Amino acid sequence: MEQLLNVENEWDREVESEVVEGPFCLIEEWEVAQALKHTKSGKAAVPSGVVSEMMKASAGVSGKGDPLECGSFRAIKLLEQAMKVWERVLEVHLRMQVEIDEMQFGFMPGRGTTDAIFIVRQLQEKFLAKKKKLYLGFVDLEKAFDRVPREVVRWALRKRGVEEWLVRAVMMLYTGASTVARTGAGDSRSFEVKVGVHQGSVLSPLLFATVMDVVSSETRGGLPWELLYADDLVLIAETREQLHAKMAAWRVCLASKGLKINAGKTKVMVSRVSGGPMTSSGAWPCGVCGKGVAANSIQCTTCRKWVHRRCSGLKGSLQAASATFVCKRCRGDGLRPEEREAGLEVCGDTYEVVESFCYLGDMLGAEGGADAAVTSRVRSGWKKFRELAPFLTSKAPPLKMKGQVYTACVRSSMVYGCETWPTRVGHIQQMERAEMRMIRWMCGVSLADRLSSEELRRRVGVEGIGIVLRRHRLRWFGHVERKEDVNWVKRCTNVIVGGPTPVGRPRKTWQSSVSDDMRLLGVNARDATDRAKVLRKVATLERWF
Numbered sequence: 048m049e050q051l052l053n054v055e056n057e058w059d060r061e062v063e064s065e066v067v068e069g070p071f072c073l074i075e076e077w078e079v080a081q082a083l084k085h086t087k088s089g090k091a092a093v094p095s096g097v098v099s100e101m102m103k104a105s106a107g108v109s110g111k112g113d114p115l116e117c118g119s120f121r122a123i124k125l126l127e128q129a130m131k132v133w134e135r136v137l138e139v140h141l142r143m144q145v146e147i148d149e150m151q152f153g154f155m156p157g158r159g160t161t162d163a164i165f166i167v168r169q170l171q172e173k174f175l176a177k178k179k180k181l182y183l184g185f186v187d188l189e190k191a192f193d194r195v196p197r198e199v200v201r202w203a204l205r206k207r208g209v210e211e212w213l214v215r216a217v218m219m220l221y222t223g224a225s226t227v228a229r230t231g232a233g234d235s236r237s238f239e240v241k242v243g244v245h246q247g248s249v250l251s252p253l254l255f256a257t258v259m260d261v262v263s264s265e266t267r268g269g270l271p272w273e274l275l276y277a278d279d280l281v282l283i284a285e286t287r288e289q290l291h292a293k294m295a296a297w298r299v300c301l302a303s304k305g306l307k308i309n310a311g312k313t314k315v316m317v318s319r320v321s322g323g324p325m326t327s328s329g330a331w332p333c334g335v336c337g338k339g340v341a342a343n344s345i346q347c348t349t350c351r352k353w354v355h356r357r358c359s360g361l362k363g364s365l366q367a368a369s370a371t372f373v374c375k376r377c378r379g380d381g382l383r384p385e386e387r388e389a390g391l392e393v394c395g396d397t398y399e400v401v402e403s404f405c406y407l408g409d410m411l412g413a414e415g416g417a418d419a420a421v422t423s424r425v426r427s428g429w430k431k432f433r434e435l436a437p438f439l440t441s442k443a444p445p446l447k448m449k450g451q452v453y454t455a456c457v458r459s460s461m462v463y464g465c466e467t468w469p470t471r472v473g474h475i476q477q478m479e480r481a482e483m484r485m486i487r488w489m490c491g492v493s494l495a496d497r498l499s500s501e502e503l504r505r506r507v508g509v510e511g512i513g514i515v516l517r518r519h520r521l522r523w524f525g526h527v528e529r530k531e532d533v534n535w536v537k538r539c540t541n542v543i544v545g546g547p548t549p550v551g552r553p554r555k556t557w558q559s560s561v562s563d564d565m566r567l568l569g570v571n572a573r574d575a576t577d578r579a580k581v582l583r584k585v586a587t588l589e590r591w592f
Contacts, residue, residue, distance in 0.1 A: 053239075053240060053241050053242050054190075054193075054194065054242065055194065055196055055241075055242045055305060056189075056194055056302070056305040056306065056307045057302075057305070058196060058199070058302070058303060058304050058305035058306075059303045059304070060198075061303075065205065067205065067208050067209065067210050067211055074136055078136050078139065079132060079136060081135075081139075082132045082133075082135035082136045082139075083132055085135055086128065086131055086132055086135065130220070131248075131249055133220075134220070134248060134249040134250040135249050137213065137216055137217060137250060138249055138250050138253060140213055141209065141213060141217070141250070141253060142253065144207070144208065144209045144210065144213065145204075145207045145209060145253070145257055146207070147256050147257065147260050148260055148267070148269065149269075149270060149535065150267065150269050150270050150273055150274055150275050151256050151259065151260060151275045151276075152274065152275065152276045153252060153256060153275065153276040153277035153279070154252035154253065154256065154277065155256070160276065160407040160408065160409075160464075161464065161466055161467065161523065162536050163274050163276055163281075163406075163407060164406060164407055164409045164464055164467050165466070165467045165523075165527075165536060165539070166270065166271050166274060166535055166536065166539045167183070167274065167281060167283070167406065167411065168411070168415075168467045168468075168557070169271075169539040169540055169542065169557070170271055170283060170539060170542065171183075171318050171411070171415050172415060172469065172554075172556055172557060173542050173543075173544045174285075174318065174544055175318065175319075175320055175414075175415040175554060176544070176548075176553065176554055176556070177544045177545075177546045177547075177548065177549065178320045178549050179285070179544060179546060180285075180286075180317055180318065180319045181283065181284075181285065181317075181318040181319075182283070182284045182285070182286065182287055182289070182290040182315065182316075182317055182318075183281060183282070183283050183290075183315070183316045183317075183318060183404075183411075184281070184282040184283075184284075184290050184293070184294050184313070184314075184315050184391070184398070185279075185280075185281055185313065185314045185315070185316070185404050185406060186279075186280040186281070186282060186294070186297065186308055186313050187278075187279070187308070187309045187312035187313050188278045188280070188301070188306055188307065188308060188309060189307045189308065189309040190243075191255065191277075191278035191306060192243055192244050192246055192251060192255060192278070193242065193243040193246070194242065194243055194305060194306065194307065195242075195243055195244060195255060195258055195304075195305060195306060196242060196304070196305045197218070197221050197241070197242065197243075197244075199258055199262075199304045199305060200217075200218070200221075200244065200254055200257075200258060201214060201218055202261075203254075203257045203258045203260075203261040203262070204217065204254075204257060206261045207257055207260070207261060217250065217254070220245075220250070221244075221245075223239065224239065224240050224245075225237045225238060225239045225240065226238065226240050252277060255277060255278065256275075256277065258304070259275060259278070262300055262301060262303070262304050262306070263297070263300060263301075265300070266296050266297060266299075266300040268293070270535040271283070271535050271538075271539050271542070272284065273293075276407055279406075279407065280297065281406065282294060282297065287388075287391070290315070290391065291391060291393060294391070294393045294398070295393050295394060298393060298394055308396070310396040310397070310398065313396075313398050314398060314399055314400075314401045314404055315388075315390070315391045315398050315399065315400045315401070316400070316401055316402070316403070316404050316411065316413055317388050317400060317413060318413050318414075318415060319413060319414065320414065320415075328418075328422060331344075331353050332352070333352070333353065333354055333355050333358055334347050334350055334352030334353065334354045334358075334374045334376055334377075335354050335355070335358035335359075335374055335375050335376050336355065336358050338355070340353045340354070340355055343355070343356045343365075344356065344359075344365075345359055345361065345365040345368065345369055345372050346369065346372070347372060347373055347374040347377055348370070348371065348372055348373060349373050349374070349377040350374065350376070350377050352374065354372075354374045358374070358375065359372065359374065359375075360375060388400040401413075403419045405423070408463055408464060409463070409464035409467070410422070410423035410424075415554070416469060416471075416554070416555065417468035417469055417470055417471075417474050418474075420464060420465075420468055421468070421470075421474045421477055421478060422477075424460070424461045424462070424463060424464070424465075424478070425461065425477065425478060425481045427460045427461065427463075428457050428458070428460050428461035428481060428482075428485075429481065429485075430460075431456055431457045431460045432453075432457050432485050435452065435453075435456060435457065438452065439452065439453060439457075439485075439488070439489050440488055440489060440491075442491065446489065446490060446506050446507050446508070447507070447508045449489050449507065450489075450507035450508040450509045451508070453485065453486075453489065453507070453509065454509055457485065458482070458509070458512065458515065461478060461481070461482070461512065462512070462515055462516060462519060465515075465516050465519050465520065466519045466520050466522070466523035467523070467557065468516075468520075468557070468560070469554075469555045469556050469557045469559070469560050470516060470520075470555075470560055471555050475512075475513045475516060478512050478513075478516070479500075479511065479512055479513060482511075482512045483500050483503070486500075486503050486504065486507055486509070487503060489507060490503055490506060490507065517564045517567075518585050520557075520560060520561060520564060521561070521564050521565070521568070521581065521584075521585050522581070522582075522585060524561045524564075524565075524575055525575040525576075525578060525581040527540065528572060528575035528576055529575070529576055529578065540558065568584050568585075569584075570584050
């Protein structure tokens with residue numbers, strides 16, 4: 048662990064910057080009390096044995112890799128509670144002196160994961176509406192918090208004009224910092240950590256965001272083409288060449304200050320209307336489009352795969368043609384060849400091109416829409432349900448209690464990021480089918496019992512997931528409409544992409560989904576600026592179903 052926590056990448060060692068002298072700030076008692084108020088209780092004790100509850104009482108304040116490789120694990124640091132309180136005090140002063148670019152969404156007031164996901168989805172939606180490609184590079188930094196040189200932290204703070212007393216106070220937290228590795232076999236000897244910022248520290252996200260802001264100041268293009276969430280970087284371009292240039296420029300500027308791109312985890316996604324590798328879904332994927340088939344289908348006599356009626360090209364009875372039917376893919380008729388993008392090579396490293404990517408917990412698909420996200424969220428919900436199955440499927444707890452646990456733990460996982468989805472009827476049905484299977488399992492009934500979905504939901508005390516999806520989307524729409532016009536969360540909804548509009552029915556968009564929801568409730572876009580009115584309308588959503 049001592050070797051792992053003291054690895055520093057090569058960098059240019061240029062950290063000269065102007066020192067901003069200023070009067071020492073006297074830390075008041077109320078600032079410490081405010082920091083204690085925001086310190087969480089119930090956290091593990093560190094070697095000193097001091098926990099936050101002790102300080103609150105004394106202050107009178109109420110309340111992926113080889114498992115055999117050490118580098119495959121991320122150390123969780125248990126910091127002194129007194130140190131966390133002191134860091135919260137310093138954080139307040141530091142935020143008053145440091146201004147971070149709006150492209151950074153991580154640990155910034157008024158910004159979050161949903162904002163970043165929404166901007167990326169809106170850009171993708173606008174380009175796909177004109178049948179244009181969009182290139183997205185998802186950059187992962189190698190052990191970013193653990194590898195940033197501390198002299199770079201000092202340099203970045205001075206570059207942002209932080210007063211020297213505050214710079215010294217921050218850097219004192221890392222002077223002679225030592226740690227102990229605690230494992231199941233016991234504690235190691237104490238050793239000094241000379242590189243990186245503390246994992247789990249209150250101050251570390253802001254310090255790292257400041258470093259990224261200063262390091263990229265001469266390279267970044269800003270929103271909406273570049274987004275940061277702490278160390279998660281997304282680069283967006285209209286052409287492959289533009290993306291290559293961006294990734295090369297960012298690679299150079301990051302490497303100059305000891306930050307290294309992880310080539311294995313950095314991915315590229317090419318967003319396009321169709322033509323990519325076919326992805327299969329459902330128990331019986333269609334042999335032509337790959338999506339799950341139901342009763343209205345026919346089996347190909349060559350590949351033995353089932354095919355949707357709409358994909359078969361047949362008219363009339365499917366049964367009459369079943370003996371000789373050959374699907375389009377086997378005939379090679381009317382299907383464009385699959386386009387497979389080669390990996391993007393930058394400075395000797397090759398970045399893999401993928402068809403989907405999980406960005407900040409939300410699955411983005413190369414063909415846009417919510418198909419990949421809905422499938423991923425359903426799987427996530429089932430994973431969480433099976434973790435809680437001993438409780439949720441037990442006969443001992445009351446059904447209402449199981450419904451509360453389901454709502455808090457399982458459903459919250461299923462609807463994460465749904466505010467940004469352009470949902471179709473099929474998406475809602477897919478989520479409803481998964482939810483009703485879970486509810487029937489909790490109630491101990493089957494389809495043979497002939498109990499309606501409404502009755503089972505009433506017993507468990509939950510509302511339909513379709514209602515939840517609409518409620519989340521309308522709340523988010525109101526949030527977007529109340530943003531300032533210069534905010535990119537609002538501006539991205541009005542991005543205009545050049546080129547002619549394709550012939551045919553337009554794709555389902557987020558804004559058309561919102562329009563359907565508002566028409567159902569009888570509200571308009573002007574009402575969205577009144578938060579109280581929107582919440583009252585959304586609260587009555589259930590009676591419309």
